[in-house]
Amino acid sequence: MTTIVLIVSTVVVTLIAVLLVANLTSGEKKIEHRIERLYSSDDPQFIRSMGLLLGPPVVDSNRFNVLVNGDEIFPSMLDGIRSARHTITLETFIYWKGAIGEDIARALADKARAGIAVHVLLDWVGSSKMDKRYLDTLREAGAEVVKYHKPHWTGLGRMNDRTHRKLLVIDGHIGFTGGVGIADEWTGHGQDEKHWRDTHYRIEGPAVGQMQAVFMDNWVKATGNVLHGPKYFPQIEAAGNGLAHMFSSSPSGGSDDMQLMYLMAITAATHSIHLSSAYFVPDKLTINAIVEAAKRGVKVRIITPGKRIDTHTVREASRACWGDLLAAGVEMHEYQPTMFHCKVIVVDEYLVSVGSTNFDSRSFKLNDEANLNIYDRDFARQQREIFDSDVAKSKRITLDEWRRRPLLEKLLDRTVALFDPQF
Secondary structure, eight states: OHHHHHHHHHHHHHHHHHHHHHHHOOSSOOOOSOOOOOOOTTSHHHHHHHHHHHSSOOEEEEEEEEEESHHHHHHHHHHHHHHOSSEEEEEESOBOSSHHHHHHHHHHHHHHHTTOEEEEEEETTTTTTSOHHHHHHHHHHTOEEEEETOOOGGGGGGTTOOBOOOEEEETTTEEEEESOOBSGGGSTTSOSTTSOBOEEEEEESTHHHHHHHHHHHHHHHHHSOOOOSTTTSOOOOOOOSEEEEEEEEBTTBOTTHHHHHHHHHHHHOSSEEEEEESSEEOOHHHHHHHHHHHHTTOEEEEEEEOSOOSOHHHHHHHHHTOHHHHHTTOEEEEEOSSOBOOEEEEETTTEEEEESOOEEHIIIIISBEEEEEEEOHHHHHHHHHHHHHHHTTEEEEOHHHHHTOOHHHHHHHHHHHTTGGGO
């Protein structure tokens, strides 16, 4: 009997180890070497390289609107849903119970009952707090709702592959993306600890077709069904004069695309980098790229959450890697009023990249992510002004202050940093 127990225990331990390895790695080669600086952000080669290496080409004739905090974000999203005439596609990581979750569920259900094709893709983990009534309301109205990577014995190796994307596309003409989840924490205007600071973007123009294609990528994986035709991919007329492209990453293909984008943008930077990051835990390669930028005269400013954060271990892991950055002159700011959930980088007041991607190994290696890159100087200056407003509500951490951290925090920082791939 003891031998049988030992054999069974060994098999179980081996199986757990295999599943852990399968869930913590993508199986692809990773970027391991620094990217050589061959051009600056104002060189035409910058856009050319970004478009070709990241996949979708940069397209013109787009128009963008920035939406700051829930008071601007959710009314715009609800207006978009209520304006739909043919199709609505929604993919999101967080969908929890609460007033805004119910409002969006009802708006989607109303359109489904009116004959609009409504397709909702929810991450199984991220939507675990969703009220079941919302699902019943949507499905009874005729909406198609699918949970992404719901546990099943055939997909145990994909349990750690979550869709972290935040996409809403209306009729293939109007798109929304950014950092917000669907939960009451994102409502309001960041006025207190219960209402988070975040930014979302509304886009019209040809880049919306790319956004729809990103949604279809996971929809096909989850359902095996291809949605196509003019109701999903219509001919899109010019909406403005902005350049943009929407691209994605996934452990099943192109898992390094997001980190590649950041590395290329940082390497091409000449004047300034303004990074707003909810979860800032860069690896050594990325830290070195930022340090090199700072040493060649690029002004680098980074905002991360302060003590008001939903995951304190991430803050400790983040602070553990600030030493080389601060020593190189990088400005580190911790947002004070509430949880800071923004995910935006502005380079040389030219490139704006926004989407679901956090500045950490989980987003770079494990999650399904999607970002919108905008190449527009006027729009970029507007985002830098928003950044300045956030800096005014933040506390700057100096190198001296960082070095004088309590011993316990230093030890905790080092311990948490060992688990960097999981953040």
